[in-house]
Amino acid sequence: MNTPTTYSATEVGISQESISENALKVVSDLQEAGYQAYLVGGCVRDLLLGNKPKDFDVTTDATPEQIKKTFKNSRIIGRRFKLVHVRFGYEVIEVATFRADASNREEVGRNEMSEGDQGQLLRDNVFGSLEEDVERRDFRVNALYFDPNADEVLDYVGGLEDLRARKLVSIGEPKQRFREDPVRMLRVIRFSAKLDFEMEPEALEMIEEEGKLLSHVSSARLFEEVLKLFHGGAAYETYLMLRKYGLFKYLFPFTDQGVLDEVEGMPERALQNTDKRIAEGKPVIPAFLFACMMWDPVKADARILMNDGTPEPQAWRIAMNDGLRDQNQYVAVPRRLAEIILDIWNIQFRLIKRNPRMIKASLNNRRFRAAYDFLLLRTALHEVDEEIADWWTRIQEVDAAEREEMIVELGHSYKSERQAGNNEANGNSVNYNAKQSSGNNRGYAGNGRTGQRRKAAGQGKGGGRGRGQRNSRNANGRGNAGNSSGNVGNRAGGRGRRGGAQGGGGHGYANARPKDEYGNYQRSSSEGSSDNVKKVKVRRKRRIPGRPTESDSDNNPHF
Secondary structure, eight states: OOOOEEEEHHHHTOOGGGSOHHHHHHHHHHHHTTOOEEEETHHHHHHHHTOOOSSOEEEESSOHHHHHHHOTTEEEEOSSSOEEEEEETTEEEEEEEOBOOOOOGGGSOTTTEEEOTTSOEEEEOOBOOHHHHHHTSSBGGGOEEEETTTTEEEESSSHHHHHHHTEEOBSSOHHHHHHHOTHHHHHHHHHHHHHOOEEOHHHHHHHHHHGGGGGGSOHHHHHHHHHHHHSSSOHHHHHHHHHHTTOGGGTSHHHHHHOOTTOOOHHHHHHHHHHHHHHTTOOOOHHHHHHHHHHHHHHHHHHHHHHTTOOHHHHHHHHHHHHHHHHTTTSOOOHHHHHHHHHHHHHHHHHHHOOGGGHHHHHHOTTHHHHHHHHHHHHHTTSSOHHHHHHHHHHHHSOHHHHHHHHHHHHHHHHHHHHTTOOOOOSSOOOTTSOOOSSGGGSOOSSTTHHHHHHHHTOOOOOOBOOOOSSGGGOOOOOBSSOTTOOOOOTTOSSOTTTTOOOTTSEEEEETSOOOTTOOEEOOGGGSOOOEEOEEEEEOOOOOTTOOOOOOGGGSOOO
16 A cells, blocks of 8 residues: 555645544544544545535544443444444444455454355455455445544545545446445446436446346345435435435335336425525434335335225225335334324324314414424325415414314314215225124235235235234234244234134234235135135245345334
8 A cells, every 4th residue: 555645634625623623532542542533424525525415434443342342332333344432411422443455255254244145245344454444344434544633644545535526536447346236336327316416427327237236135224225316405416326226125115116207206206395495404214215115115005905895094004014115125224214204194184184182282282383294295296185284384374363263163164074975985084983894804915915016016926924903993013024033924814813814834814904915715614604705815024035134123113
């Protein structure tokens, strides 16, 4: 490795006022303890571009155990890459040990490094020197090291020149780099969209050819990458590039199947709205992003179920829970976010229905604002009448007295509509007051309707295993999606003790779901009557081959 080119902070325009005090403290404490320590990666790149870094990463020659010993407010995380998180309240400074060049696999211990069948690194904890660490970085613009105490930037590979030329150049062969860590393909898209960087042609060709390697990345890790992709201020442009290079389908496959070129649907409108909010300094939440991304396939599934004869409330509930479970195979939806997503969707039906007795409760609901924003997007797509959205906008703007008048006036029209018997399903509302059919609604089947999508898309088998409860509205979700750590199970109860479905080792059957592509199944002679009973085959959810699992239960919700 050549001697690095050294630049003073003043020469390259870095101001220490833009750096987190906690990040400066971590670097100083490590250096005082006798270790090398630098700010590295995206934070240095952003400082050089004049942007405010979102987070700060530190690299050092101290091992994870030595780092943890230096900082009491820290913990070691990760299996693939051992890192240390040093926590200061809500801020986390990530500290990594210098990585060694482990190209000679024969000299590397099995416990330190292991590879998958496709060449991806499943474990990489080979530590080395600063010079070796440079060679392990993905792009030259991310291989700039800043020592805030010495007030200088170290550039070993010409990263500053690339930065000024606004281009991305891989360190080493792009093919090898992408195979080692397929997530680097997503980073290329993110940097190109957010920073307007140009990527080398060989890397772009590799992305189109090797995008399938993303299917071998854990769903929990892809969740973190999705947030970086779509919450960086260039969500819409990122989305267009993901679609252009064929990577979006590895993140949201069911959404991708319903996207029409040159037609703005829910994903496009939602991402444009996200960019607008970030530009205005307004907060954005991951749950809203996922609720928008998954809405179209959920809506399509609900329509299929209703067309097959399922009552509208049940159809929506099955579609929602199945949609969350299916998506979790690709990008894990943490439990805390899944609950918010379901709230955003379910509140939609109350906003559409506008029951006068529920108006105040809806306005006071902590998820109301997110659900209201979601309603506005649906209105823009002509899914909801503008009169409904305008009414909810106005009631938030008036004073208490006028609000009461609006509710009273609504009560008169609401009562007239109920007396007229206008209870037809319109695809936008769920009639929560409708009587639930008895008996067969105690347990829903796992994933009958998703077979239509998956058969067309060449996906794996659907299905789920859950514990059906007596009340279909409150069906429990202690199921799992074929994952030992328990990804989204079928809240609607694929294998219900009360619903009559027996998953067993292969297929079971459950009453309550209408006829679908599996056809009608006759009641067995042991059950008494041979009446034609509509049943659905319950298929156990299987993970996609090659996709690793995560043991962190926080990233794997249960329903």
